[in-house]
Amino acid sequence: MSRVLVAMSGGVDxxxxxxxxxRDGHEVVGVTLKLWGGPQDQGCCAVSDxxxxxxxxxxxxIDHFVFNYAAEFERDVVEPYVDAHRRGVxxxxxxxxxxxxxxxxxxxxxxxxxxxxxxxxxHVRVVDRDGRRRLRxxxxxxxxxxxxxxxxxSADLAGLWFPVGDYRKDELRMLAAELGLRTADKPDSQDVCxxxxxxxxxRFLAERMELHPADLVDxxxxxxxxxxxxxLVTVGQRKGLDLGGAPGRxxxxxxxxxxxxxxxxxxxxxxxxxxxxxxxxxxxxxxTGAVExxxxxxxxxxxxxxxxxxxxxxxxxxxxxxxxxxxVFYADDEVxxxxxxxxxxx
Amino acid sequence: MRPCAVDAMTPYLEMQFANPSGAHRMARAxxxxxxxxxxxxxxxxxxxxxxxxFTSGGTEADNLAVRGVAAAIGTTALCPAxxxxxxxxxxxxxxxxxxxxxxxxxxxxxxLRAQLGPDAGPxxxxxxxxxxxxxxxxxxxxxxxxxxxxADAPGALLHTxxxxxxxxxxxxxxxxxxxxxxxxxxxxGGPKGVGxxxxxxxxxxxxxxxxxxxxxxxxxxxxNTAGIVALGAALAELSANRTADIKRIGALRxxxxxxxxxxxxxxxxxxxRTQRAAGICQLLISGIETEALLVLxxxxxVMASAAASCASGAMEPSHVxxxxxxxxxxxxxxxxxxxxxxxxxxEIDRAIEAIPPCVEQLR
Numbered sequence: 116m117s118r119v120l121v122a123m124s125g126g127v128d129x130x131x132x133x134x135x136x137x138r139d140g141h142e143v144v145g146v147t148l149k150l151w152g153g154p155q156d157q158g159c160c161a162v163s164d165x166x167x168x169x170x171x172x173x174x175x176x177i178d179h180f181v182f183n184y185a186a187e188f189e190r191d192v193v194e195p196y197v198d199a200h201r202r203g204v205x206x207x208x209x210x211x212x213x214x215x216x217x218x219x220x221x222x223x224x225x226x227x228x229x230x231x232x233x234x235x236x237x238h239v240r241v242v243d244r245d246g247r248r249r250l251r252x253x254x255x256x257x258x259x260x261x262x263x264x265x266x267x268x269s270a271d272l273a274g275l276w277f278p279v280g281d282y283r284k285d286e287l288r289m290l291a292a293e294l295g296l297r298t299a300d301k302p303d304s305q306d307v308c309x310x311x312x313x314x315x316x317x318r319f320l321a322e323r324m325e326l327h328p329a330d331l332v333d334x335x336x337x338x339x340x341x342x343x344x345x346x347l348v349t350v351g352q353r354k355g356l357d358l359g360g361a362p363g364r365x366x367x368x369x370x371x372x373x374x375x376x377x378x379x380x381x382x383x384x385x386x387x388x389x390x391x392x393x394x395x396x397x398x399x400x401x402x403t404g405a406v407e408x409x410x411x412x413x414x415x416x417x418x419x420x421x422x423x424x425x426x427x428x429x430x431x432x433x434x435x436x437x438x439x440x441x442x443v444f445y446a447d448d449e450v451x452x453x454x455x456x457x458x459x460x461x
Numbered sequence: 462m463r464p465c466a467v468d469a470m471t472p473y474l475e476m477q478f479a480n481p482s483g484a485h486r487m488a489r490a491x492x493x494x495x496x497x498x499x500x501x502x503x504x505x506x507x508x509x510x511x512x513x514x515f516t517s518g519g520t521e522a523d524n525l526a527v528r529g530v531a532a533a534i535g536t537t538a539l540c541p542a543x544x545x546x547x548x549x550x551x552x553x554x555x556x557x558x559x560x561x562x563x564x565x566x567x568x569x570x571x572x573l574r575a576q577l578g579p580d581a582g583p584x585x586x587x588x589x590x591x592x593x594x595x596x597x598x599x600x601x602x603x604x605x606x607x608x609x610x611x612a613d614a615p616g617a618l619l620h621t622x623x624x625x626x627x628x629x630x631x632x633x634x635x636x637x638x639x640x641x642x643x644x645x646x647x648x649x650g651g652p653k654g655v656g657x658x659x660x661x662x663x664x665x666x667x668x669x670x671x672x673x674x675x676x677x678x679x680x681x682x683x684x685n686t687a688g689i690v691a692l693g694a695a696l697a698e699l700s701a702n703r704t705a706d707i708k709r710i711g712a713l714r715x716x717x718x719x720x721x722x723x724x725x726x727x728x729x730x731x732x733x734r735t736q737r738a739a740g741i742c743q744l745l746i747s748g749i750e751t752e753a754l755l756v757l758x759x760x761x762x763v764m765a766s767a768a769a770s771c772a773s774g775a776m777e778p779s780h781v782x783x784x785x786x787x788x789x790x791x792x793x794x795x796x797x798x799x800x801x802x803x804x805x806x807x808e809i810d811r812a813i814e815a816i817p818p819c820v821e822q823l824r
Contacts, residue, residue, distance in 0.1 A: 149775035165774060178759070182775065183752060183775035183777065186778075186789075227753060227823050228753060228822075
């Protein structure tokens with residue numbers, strides 16, 4: 116038996132995670148993080164979600180606390196999110212939150228408070244490879260969250276536990292229903308937790324930064340249209356680009372915020388041989404050779420090769436990856452590393 | 462709760478349940494009990510019984526004072542930045558302004574004068590200054606505040622939130638300059654959900670809860686008879702014992718503060734004890750976050766708090782310490798230990814024993 120702290124979002128996965136820890140005989144304490152003070156309609160830290168987490172703890176008969184990490188969240192997630200748009204980069208705030216809040220300050224506090232492990236409701240598994248721990252995809256392919264946790268080191272994983280990773284989502288909902296937990300039928304959270312569906316990303320950003328109109332140019336440099344805000348354009352985007360009714364599908368293939376210029380091209384011109392990568396994290400030593408690479412949270416992992424410089428080369432041409440996006444490398448279904456895409460000018 | 466308050470309210474929860482606004486015998490008995498409580502309360506705070514308006518607690522009383530005066534005479538309000546949110550938010554809602562405080566938590570009278578001036582904004586009809594701050598324990602000099610208000614904004618009223626102050630000051634004396642005063646029963650051994658706003662003769666407030674016109678048209682809603690009776694009983698006992706309590710609790714608080722500041726390196730009191738109420742021990746502990754400390758203390762049955770909690774139950778950074786100029790990192794290590802009428806010496810010793818190792822574990 117050990118003492119574990121369960122990070123509870125108020126959703127079904129972390130509710131069941133707490134119940135599973137308790138079933139295994141561990142001393143369980145629940146904690147919900149207050150991360151965002153502004154308006155929101157769903158996500159990790161709405162008051163109603165805290166209510167749900169607390170109620171589940173009451174039902175399980177375990178203590179529940181709320182930790183206020185709003186300042187850290189603002190500093191390490193929201194501000195970098197805005198700044199990334201300012202730089203023409205497409206950020207992944209969930210990864211930033213995992214890296215800087217959940218698996219940094221919360222993990223540190225978990226240890227200081229004398230808990231042996233921090234538990235979350237993420238759909239991932241951990242495997243032991245000769246004493247080193249590696250992240251493995253969750254048992255439910257559709258719910259796997261290894262992509263947003265690729266940054267966890269073997270040392271981090273030693274202090275973590277993901278009990279729901281062995282289950283399919285429908286099994287978790289059934290377990291929650293059997294236990295009578297109020298979160299059993301609660302819908303999954305989807306989008307960025309601090310941006311409301313009602314006002315959206317563009318209004319959120321417009322309140323926090325200056326947006327500038329952009330020229331749209333083709334790959335030959337000829338001006339072909341305009342976009343209302345260069346900072347809101349993402350590589351691969353098709354909608355919202357005013358091309359004056361020019362025929363054929365065109366995609367943003369490069370975003371240059373300094374020149375306030377977006378290069379558009381055909382589906383063919385959107386493809387690239389590989390991805391330029393920076394800021395690598397490795398499960399063990401830097402990995403070279405064949406991998407499967409995944410470039411978005413729910414994207415497909417595709418065959419690729421990592422060269423000695425850590426740069427990724429696709430087995431076949433693929434869509435360009437927007438700068439700022441994480442690319443995670445898998446060997447079978449185990450995470451061997453990940454990195455952040457850099458800008459690749461057209 | 463004080464046993465006398467439980468005993469006093471029990472009959473009104475069991476058999477004497479008549480609505481005191483009725484005309485029949487049972488109703489008249491309830492009404493008499495409320496009128497008794499009204500006289501006890503008036504005497505305890507040094508106001509006239511006609512000026513006592515029973516409410517659902519301190520927050521409602523503060524809202525009635527700030528919003529009720531603003532609505533009655535069409536003015537705005539001022540308060541120090543260290544007020545409880547039950548005052549701060551209504552002041553904000555009536556378009557009011559906040560006044561700075563010094564590092565010791567006392568209101569900056571020069572800034573108050575400036576804020577009362579004609580150039581500062583809309584005319585001020587009410588200044589609200591809490592008698593004892595709920596976080597820092599700082600006791601306000603209401604006479605000094607009243608002198609400035611009367612000189613610079615003749616006709617403006619002085620309200621005091623005495624929710625903490627009633628325990629630790631001789632209220633009729635300490636709040637003699639106040640025109641309105643708020644209390645909440647659960648802070649002095651009464652039940653939750655009942656309080657009062659006291660008004661001097663001639664002071665009128667526009668009702669904020671409309672309905673049957675109870676409390677002389679100032680606060681509608683069927684009386685919480687049991688709660689009001691218990692408030693009266695608790696307040697009577699408090700008033701009778703206060704001088705002795707302040708002495709006894711003050712000594713325990715000193716023992717607690719001395720014990721902790723000695724045992725924990727980098728642990729200081731926020732303001733000097735001479736300016737602070739007897740029942741509040743507020744400490745700044747370097748190198749820790751109180752939010753984590755509270756989790757550990759809970760395991761040792763030490764129930765403490767940091768600053769205020771938000772709707773989610775999360776600890777919010779203290780606006781009181783921020784207003785006193787304590788920087789954010791230092792403020793995140795603030796610990797407030799409250800003592801009450803029933804606190805015993807062994808509890809103090811237990812806290813002195815439990816807290817230092819918890820702090821050490823987190824550092």
